[in-house]
Amino acid sequence: xxxxxxxxxxxxxxxxxxxxxxxxxxxxxxxxxxxxxxxxxxxxxxxxxxxxxxxxxxxxxxxxxxxxxxxxxxxxxxxxxxxxxxxxxxxxxxxxxxxxxxxxxxxxxxxxxxxxxxxxxxxxxxxxxxxxxxxxxxxxxxxxxxxxxxxxxxxxxxxxxxxxxxxxxxxxxxxxxxxxxxxxxxxxxxxxxxxxxxxxxxxxxxxxxxxxxxxxxxxxxxxxxxxxxxxxxxxxxxxxxxxxxxxxxxxxxxxxxxxxxxxxxxxxxxxxxxxxxxxxxxxxxxxxx
Numbered sequence: 001x002x003x004x005x006x007x008x009x010x011x012x013x014x015x016x017x018x019x020x021x022x023x024x025x026x027x028x029x030x031x032x033x034x035x036x037x038x039x040x041x042x043x044x045x046x047x048x049x050x051x052x053x054x055x056x057x058x059x060x061x062x063x064x065x066x067x068x069x070x071x072x073x074x075x076x077x078x079x080x081x082x083x084x085x086x087x088x089x090x091x092x093x094x095x096x097x098x099x100x101x102x103x104x105x106x107x108x109x110x111x112x113x114x115x116x117x118x119x120x121x122x123x124x125x126x127x128x129x130x131x132x133x134x135x136x137x138x139x140x141x142x143x144x145x146x147x148x149x150x151x152x153x154x155x156x157x158x159x160x161x162x163x164x165x166x167x168x169x170x171x172x173x174x175x176x177x178x179x180x181x182x183x184x185x186x187x188x189x190x191x192x193x194x195x196x197x198x199x200x201x202x203x204x205x206x207x208x209x210x211x212x213x214x215x216x217x218x219x220x221x222x223x224x225x226x227x228x229x230x231x232x233x234x235x236x237x238x239x240x241x242x243x244x245x246x247x248x249x250x251x252x253x254x255x256x257x258x259x260x261x262x263x264x265x266x267x268x269x270x271x272x273x274x275x276x277x278x279x280x281x282x283x284x285x286x287x288x289x
Contacts, residue, residue: 008061008064008065008068011026011054011056011061011064011065012065012068012074012076014054014076022049022050022051022052023049023050023051023052023075023076023077023286023289024052024054024075024076024077025040025051025052025053025054025076025077025078025079025282025286026054026055026056026062026065026076026077026078026079027053027054027055027056027062027079027105028055028056028058028059028062028079028080028081029055029057029058030055031105031255031258032053032055032079032105033053033055034258034259034262034263035105035108035109035262035265036051036053036079036282037051037053038262038263038265038266039266039278039279039282040053040282042266042267043279043282043283045283045286045287046282046283046286049286051286056078059080059081059083062078062079062080063080065078066078066080066093066094066097069094069096069097070094073096074096075289076096076289077096077097077098077282077285077286077289078096078097078098079097079098079099079100079282080093080097080098080099080100081100081103081104081105081228082099082100082101082102082103082104083103083104083227084103084157084160084161084225085099086099086100086101086102086103086216087157087212087213087215087216088212088215088216095284095285095288096285096288096289097285098278098281098282098285100274100278101220101274101277101278102220102224102225102274103224103225103226103227103228103231104227104228104229104231105228105262106228106229106231106232106258107223107224107225107226107228107231108265108274108275108278109232109235109258109261109262109265110142110223110224110231110235111265111268111269111272112134112135112138112139113135113268113269114261114264114265114267114268114269115134115138115235115238115239115242115261116134116135116138117264117268118239118257118260118261118264119131119134119239119242119243119246119248121260122243122248122252123243123246123247123248127246127247128245128246128247128248130245130246130247131242131245131246131247132242132245134242137242138238141183141238142221142222142223144183144185145222145223145226145234146222146223148176148185148187148190149170149176149190149222149226150213150222151194152169152170152190152193152194152197153170153213153222153225153226154206154209154210154213155169155194155197155198155201155206155209156168156169156170156197156227157209157212157213158201158202158205158206158208158209159197159200159201161205161208161209162201162202162205163200163201166200168227168230169193169194169197170226170227170230171227171229171230172233173230173233173234173237174233174237175189176189176190176193177237181240181241181244182241183237183238183241213225220274223235224274232254232258236254236257239252239257240252
């Protein structure tokens with residue numbers, strides 16, 4: 001049964017093995033579970049159902065599930081990462097499909113209040129003398145990220161549009177930091193990587209991508225469009241740096257950061273349009289089922 005369920009026909013059939021009150025929600029990856037479970041737990045409407053969140057095993061399988069909905073109404077909801085497909089505007093994929101308005105799930109976690117709470121929890125509520133006002137530090141850090149990586153993001157979007165078979169130019173974020181354990185960036189290394197990447201795309205493709213990025217930035221932050229895993233690596237470095245300034249040392253696992261922020265985000269981020277839209281869109285999709 002488990003092998004069968006990993007195939008697309010198996011994924012399509014899975015909801016039929018659940019009681020009618022169950023709503024199967026397919027997401028792209030296993031690490032997304034906590035984030036969506038928190039939505040389903042907190043929202044009064046979603047809490048009326050038994051929302052069964054399952055990993056489809058990647059975007060291709062999720063898209064196959066979306067295409068199956070176009071042929072026949074079925075008892076499941078699909079949530080897709082936005083990726084670069086949200087440029088210039090998020091497409092409509094049907095009433096039982098939710099498309100994120102940021103690149104990935106991770107991009108919804110990068111908010112000052114949940115990150116500050118995460119850090120304070122690990123300090124037992126007593127920050128060290130060098131722990132600063134995190135909100136201001138985080139804002140300055142995000143501005144620095146934009147200043148250093150905007151050109152490379154533009155190039156990566158051009159790659160996505162013109163040569164999607166190539167690997168993303170935005171990977172292995174740790175190599176772009178200048179000082180071990182710090183959050184300053186190595187500008188020369190970023191420039192070198194950008195020059196290397198530019199060889200693979202056209203001048204026209206770069207110009208088009210720049211227009212798309214600037215349009216996105218009118219309503220969103222730069223960090224919202226960075227590929228989720230790359231952005232997570234950068235923000236993880238910021239979190240660890242802040243913890244050390246607060247007197248906390250030692251290794252913190254990625255899954256601990258991701259899981260904690262997935263829970264904390266929905267308790268501390270109450271005014272974000274993207275978070276509200278996601279919650280409302282999921283409710284609407286479940287209602288349609």
